[in-house]
Amino acid sequence: MSVLLPTNGALSNSAGLRSAAALLRPVRVLHLISGDGRDPGLATLLNATERQTCESLVATLSAANEWHAQLQAQGHKVTALDCLSRHRYPLASWQLRRILLQERIDVIHAHGHDAAPMALAVAMQLDRRVIVTPLPGDQAGRRQARLTDWIHQRADHFIVSSQQERDRLMTLARISAARISVLPWVQSPSRFDTLLPAEVARLRTEFGAAARPLLVCATRLSSGGGHRYLLEAFARLTRAGLTCAGLNASLVLVGDGPLQSSLAWQAAEAGLTDRVQFAGWRADALALLAAADVVVHPAVHENWPTTVCEALLLGRPLVTTDGNGIRELVGNNERGLIVPPADVEALWAALAWTITGLAEAEAKAERGRRELRDYLDAGRVAREHVGCYQRVAAVQSSHEPALRAAG
Secondary structure, eight states: OOOOOOOOTTTOHHHHHHHHHTTSSEEEEEEOOOOTSSSSHHHHHHSSSSSEEEEEEEEEESSOHHHHHHHHHHEEEEOOOOOOOOOGHHHHHHHHHHHHHHHTTTEEEEEEEHHHHHHHHHHHHTTOOEEEEOOTTOOOOOOGGHHHHHHHHSSSSSEEHHHHHHHHHHHHHHOGGEEOOOEEBBBBBHHTTTTTTTHHHHHHHHHTTTOOOOEEEEOSSSSOHHHHHHHHHHHHHHHHHOOOOOGEEEEEEBOOOOTTTHHHHHHHHOOOTTTEOOOOOOTTTHHHHHOEEEEOOOOOOSSOOHHHHHHHTTTOOEEEETTHHHHHHHHHTTSSEEEOTTOHHHHHHHHHHHHHHHHHHHHHHHHHHHHHTTTBBBHHHHOOOOOHEEEESSOTTTTTTHHHHHO
């Protein structure tokens, strides 16, 4: 049974007619993805969305890759626009326009700064609604400031993952609260419920957790990951461990990236070769987080920290740097410990406290698991997204003044 799109007494005639037509079917949403087109969180959201209320399609600026194939295998319609080179933008815009018309799209949800201008340009021609979700790195510099301002003015709505990001948009971009929804990144409870204890135990044995506490950091080895500060803090922790057995820990870095060789050199220079393991990308990363005595997230900047969500939903002790959305997850150190980014002294102290007081840290983590399970539940967050799409689809477009002026 189709869910009715809400109505609004202030609708223009054209918006009212469109809303009336939408009463006969679910709201139709096209997700337009920036970057390389790999977005596991979006895949979770799509799979949790009830298709009788919202029909979702995906288009990426990237070429086709394995993520597209995975989505298609799950029954989702995906188009690779293959326009990461700007000279391909005209053709991609034409393809996007054709998708909007053929698929009767009501709302484009643009994920990222690169996707938003294309979405808005085409939507303004066809009188469609546009929702924008900023992604990491969307803090545009001077050369893009005018384009960013244009996006802020023309987008019908914004979906952000934290109150901090909402406050930034309201303060710096002067976007009204009515145009912003705060919806957390989704997590599927089944991912955590189906982890096998035997697999977790095997990983603890593989990485030596029986002999000493196991620290796990799972994030891409890039400049924003903060790994060099973690290695500095861990070197100090290891030196302290020579006189305190409780600090005699090992560290596993899960993930790959451009800084792997330089971080390996840093670990060797600090004499940590036998205590730091570079595990690379692993399909069993979630189980490895579950095997950790402490999960460490030293990121310098990140929009929505998936690893923090996963650690909390696994009930693992957590040390994380402060950042966008972190305090909404961790609270005021109630569910883990928060330290400033790039602060080696604070990071080492938090790790030392956590390792030497694992019982209290585990109690914090278990409390966090219970409290956040419903908040991050994919089904609940998907329903809130659908409600947002329905509301935006039903109201008068912010593009219409520009259309009238152009005419």
